Amino acid sequence: DVKVTQSSRYLVKRTGEKVFLECVQDMDHENMFWYRQDPGLGLRLIYFSYDVKMKEKGDIPEGYSVSREKKERFSLILESASTNQTSMYLCASSDATRGGLFFGEGSRLTVL
Amino acid sequence: AQSVTQLDSQVPVFEEAPVELRCNYSSSVSVYLFWYVQYPNQGLQLLLKYLSGSTLVESINGFEAEFNKSQTSFHLRKPSVHISDTAEYFCAVRTGTASKLTFGTGTRLQVTL
Helix, strand or coil: CCEEECCCEEEEEECCCCEECCCCCCCCCEEEEEEEECCCCCCEEEEEEECCCCEECCCCCCCCCEEEECCCCEEEEECCCCHHHHHHEEEEEECCCCCCCCECCCCEEECC | EEEEEEECCCCEEEEECEEEEECCCEEECCCEEEEEECCCCCCCCEEEEEECCCCEEECCCCCEEEEEECCCEEEEEEECCCHHCEEEECCCCEECCCCCEEEEECCCCCCCC
């Protein structure tokens, strides 16, 4: 069974803290994505990567950075967390075909 | 740039009744269309997709969607819903050679007895 694993299901952090969200996929997919999900706004793309060490900005990259040192791992970094980054973060991966994305279970981040 | 509109944020329906969740997209190029389902406290699961060929696509649990190019729509339907279909449903579009998906804002389907 294909699997996208997000390291933390729930996190609580304080304003100004550095936050790492980790995502690992076991499908040898080229593409990996980070979305955030907010009520009434659906899913919005933060960053994506189509190869190791490659990254591209999505629709809302401000306040975030990413790292992809290995094909299977894609990390989302909040350099200095703020309360407006309280959200559900979803990682996904896909291969190079036209098919859809495979999602992890999500990481719910609360910034106090 | 493409966009996706899901007109209904919530759809209440009684069990065994039919349902339609609406999705419209805007894009000037060829599209690939998807419906995802999200159960409480879970990630998104692919429900069905249109890539090419027959405009009517079906899922294993009785949902179907029809790609209508002239109406730029990809509405999701089920003739008889079950309590277990209660979830949030997201429509998404992928265009040309792009790898990313653009999602709608979601429709919460609430099935009651």
